[in-house]
Amino acid sequence: MLNLKCIIAGALASVLLVIALQPIYFLAMAEVDHAISHKTTWIHIRQAFEEGVLQGAEHNFVSQIIASGDRFTDCYSLGVGLEPGVSAVVAGITASRPASDRHACDDLKEASIDPSAVTWSRYPRYWHGYRLYSAPLASKLPILALKLVNFLVLAAASIFFVVQSYRLLGSAQTIALCAPVVFCSDYLRIWHVTPHTVSTVVIVGGAALFAFAIRRGANLVALLLMSATFGSLFNFVDFLVNPPWMPMLLAFFVMATPDRTAQERTAIALLCVATWFGAYGLTWFAKWIVAYLVDPSFDIKADVLSTAMFRIAGANRKVIHFPLIATAKMIGSCLASWGIGFFVIFTIISFRAVRRGDFDRRKFLLVAWPTLIPVVWFEILSSHSQIHAFFVSRSEAAAFGILFAAAFAAAGVNNSDLVLTRAPIREVADKHA
Numbered sequence: 001m002l003n004l005k006c007i008i009a010g011a012l013a014s015v016l017l018v019i020a021l022q023p024i025y026f027l028a029m030a031e032v033d034h035a036i037s038h039k040t041t042w043i044h045i046r047q048a049f050e051e052g053v054l055q056g057a058e059h060n061f062v063s064q065i066i067a068s069g070d071r072f073t074d075c076y077s078l079g080v081g082l083e084p085g086v087s088a089v090v091a092g093i094t095a096s097r098p099a100s101d102r103h104a105c106d107d108l109k110e111a112s113i114d115p116s117a118v119t120w121s122r123y124p125r126y127w128h129g130y131r132l133y134s135a136p137l138a139s140k141l142p143i144l145a146l147k148l149v150n151f152l153v154l155a156a157a158s159i160f161f162v163v164q165s166y167r168l169l170g171s172a173q174t175i176a177l178c179a180p181v182v183f184c185s186d187y188l189r190i191w192h193v194t195p196h197t198v199s200t201v202v203i204v205g206g207a208a209l210f211a212f213a214i215r216r217g218a219n220l221v222a223l224l225l226m227s228a229t230f231g232s233l234f235n236f237v238d239f240l241v242n243p244p245w246m247p248m249l250l251a252f253f254v255m256a257t258p259d260r261t262a263q264e265r266t267a268i269a270l271l272c273v274a275t276w277f278g279a280y281g282l283t284w285f286a287k288w289i290v291a292y293l294v295d296p297s298f299d300i301k302a303d304v305l306s307t308a309m310f311r312i313a314g315a316n317r318k319v320i321h322f323p324l325i326a327t328a329k330m331i332g333s334c335l336a337s338w339g340i341g342f343f344v345i346f347t348i349i350s351f352r353a354v355r356r357g358d359f360d361r362r363k364f365l366l367v368a369w370p371t372l373i374p375v376v377w378f379e380i381l382s383s384h385s386q387i388h389a390f391f392v393s394r395s396e397a398a399a400f401g402i403l404f405a406a407a408f409a410a411a412g413v414n415n416s417d418l419v420l421t422r423a424p425i426r427e428v429a430d431k432h433a
Helices: 004-035 038-051 061-065 071-079 088-094 104-113 131-140 143-169 171-183 187-192 194-215 220-237 245-255 262-294 300-313 325-335 340-356 361-380 382-387 394-411 422-432
Strands: none
Touching: 004 088, 004 131, 004 220, 004 262, 038 071, 038 104, 038 131, 038 143, 071 104, 071 131, 071 194, 088 262, 131 143, 131 194, 143 171, 143 187, 143 194, 171 187, 171 340, 171 394, 187 194, 194 220, 194 245, 220 245, 220 262, 245 262, 245 361, 245 394, 262 300, 262 361, 300 382, 325 361, 325 382, 325 394, 340 394, 361 382, 361 394
C-alpha cells in the first residue's frame, strides 16, 4: 500500500538527488575541453566535408545514407565548444558555436577552415551534455566513425529495451510497442544525428532499466529516484527533442503490470511522471543560473523566457494557432513516414487479432492513458511542436505503440494471433487496388 510518508520520502530524496547532480554536470562540462583536441577535431570535420559525410545546405541523395534528418542540429552540435581563445569553463558552459544567417553546416564548414574567421554565438540555454560523448569521439575518430558508433550504441540500447519489455510484457505487446516507432518515425536513421542519438539512448535505455526495476519489485522510492535521475539526465543531454516520450513509457510500464491495484498503479505512474518532469525542469533552471554565473551577460529574460513564449505561441509560417492542431500535425507526420505501408498491414493484423479476443475496454483505458502525456506537451508547446514536427512526432509514434500494446493487453492477444494470413493480405491488396 502507498502511504504519505513513503511519497514524501521519495519526493525529498528525488529533489536532493537532482540538486546533487548539478555540480557533477558543471564539472563535467567545464572539463570536457581538456579531453579533446580542437586541432584534430577541426581536421576530422574538414575531412568529413571533403568526403561528403557532412555537406552544406545543398546536399545530394547519396548523403541521405549517412547524413539525413536534422542536419542543422548535427552540424551545429559538432561546432559547439570549439571557439578559439576561451577558457575550458566558458567553452563548456556557454557553448558557443559558429553561427550566421546561413545553414549551420555552411557555418561549420567555414569554421573548419579557419575558426577565428567566423562569428561565434553562445548557446547557453542548454547543458549540451551530449558533448561528453560526442566531443571526445569527434576528436579521436573521423566523423563517419562517430556516426557508426552512434549506430552501434543505439542498436545496443534498442536491444536492451526490447529484451526488458519482452520480459515484462511478453512478445506480442513488445511487438505492438515497437512497431509503430519503427514504421512511423525516423528511428532507423536517428544515428545520423549525434545529439538525437544520445537523447534517444537515454529514453530507451532508461525505460529498459525502469522495466527491469519493476520486474524486480522495486518500491515507490526507488522508482521515484529512477524517474528523477532519468528526467535530470535527459535534460542534461537533450535539445528539447522528445521530452514526453520517456515519462510516457515509464507510466505505461507501471500501468501494464497487474501486481498492484489500479488505483495504486495510477498513483505511482502519476508520481513518476511528475518526478521526471520536475527533475527535468529543475536541471534546466540550474543551467540558466550556472550560465549567468559564468557569463553575467546571459540575459535569462531575453534568452530564455522570450524563447519559451515563442515555443508556446510564437508566430511562424508553419504554425496554426488552434486547439489540437499541433497534435493533428504530429499524427500526420507519423502517417507520412517511410513505413506507412508496413504500418497499415500491421494495423490490419492487429485489429483482427484484437477483434478475435475478449476486449476489456476498462483495462484498455487504464493502460493507455499515458498516451495523453505527449498530447499535453504538443498543445502547450504548440509552436515548437509544429515547427519541428519531423522529430517531435517520434513521441506520437511511441504513443501509437502504447495504444496497440494496451489493446493487445485488453484483448489478451498473443503471438499466435499475429500470424499473417491470406485474409489481411487480400484486404490490403483490395484497399490499394
